[in-house]
Amino acid sequence: MIEVSRLWKSYGPVDALRGIDLKIEKGEFLTVFGPNGAGKSTLLKILSTIIRPTSGKVITDGIDISSANEDARRRIGVISHKAFLYGNLSAKENLLFFGRLYDVPDLEKRIEELLAEVGLAHRANDMVRTFSRGMLQRLTIARAIIHNPAIILLDEPYTGLDQHAARMLTNLLKKLHTEDKTIVMTTHDITNGLEISDRIVIQILGKIVFEDRSANQTVESFERVYFEKVGEGK
């Protein structure tokens, strides 16, 4: 479970987060929608321990992530629109590198399984710089889950993907969701965001302004709410 309380982040005079309170249950899939500049990426960066909050707390399964960063990081996998992969290493070499950083046991076997799962087994020894955007994103998923994290954080993972690659990503995320992983995703993609998540929130100007179960919303009804809230925030 992730508990976020009164989370505040300032960059000089700019307040990116202004008192966020969130509770995400174990195994829940939460999607955070919001316009550019709403502070969604800042929220995920704090949840992933990349940056520290100005004030407030994040507790994941009883661990305060600001005081026990290294333990917390083992439980977190991050997927962003950036791959965090080295172009001049092969897919397998990249996974070996990150797997060793996380002390993954039986690593060769785990890599074989993951590459097969994301449909890249035939490209295992190819340099990552030769991959298409969709292939890169699939390898990013393999990199993010190589250490079997309990929490997966996704920052705009649909950015730059064509429809086929986006569908593939949705299916992979659905599969991860069935494995009881706690997932938090930020996206602008209302259709995919609604389809795969359990709960949705809208974040505007560093605050959560709307929260509902995904099942209660259709794409049309949520679009109406979203544009209404974004309009209010301006």
Added chain:
Amino acid sequence: MGHYLKKVFLIAAKDLRIEFRSKEKIYSMMLFSLLVMVIFNFAFEPGAEYIKDVAPGILWVAFIFAASLGLSRSFVLEKEEDCMQGLMLSPLDRSGIYLGKVIGNFIFTMMIELVSLPFFAIFFNLSLTAALPPLMIVIVLATFGFIAVGTLFSALSVGIRGGDMILPLLLFPMQVPVIISAVKSTGMIMAGSGIETYSQWLKLLIAFDIIFFMASFVIFEYLIEE
């Protein structure tokens, strides 16, 4: 501790593998180092008596500028596809990222310097055989000091527009003690002086290495955080 060092060497090995595969840094550093020597070779008459006075300066101009060229690319590969964030997410203390980068940069720079050294002896018609053991000590100490601070500044400048230009501007004033100590002790070694004549310069190099390596090791975590 062994666990920590294993991951540190993993980062260094990854950097070396990428650099040897792309060869961009090898070619640019090697070419630059040799080019400096060739240009000075045209400027000064080989075998002239004064060569022994100017040769240490030429050697360190070639080494320091080539190392600076390599340092400017050190964090570029971490910036592409935001790999730095991938490293920061791993369960490794962030000082380990710095240490891994320092080891990778140090090994790489030392290799370029060792390959350049025979060319230096040939271009300026110098016999370095007898001077080689003490000269190696100076090269190792000065290169480590340069890389320890340079790696920190490379991380700092990579996110800045015009970082390639800013890196030497930040780095060279800081490196004055290293450059002076290296040039002075190299000159004395080439002149055949005993260790007692340049031991003060060696002590300065050792003190610089320890102080600035420790300071960079501690500061790095705060520097890379947004």
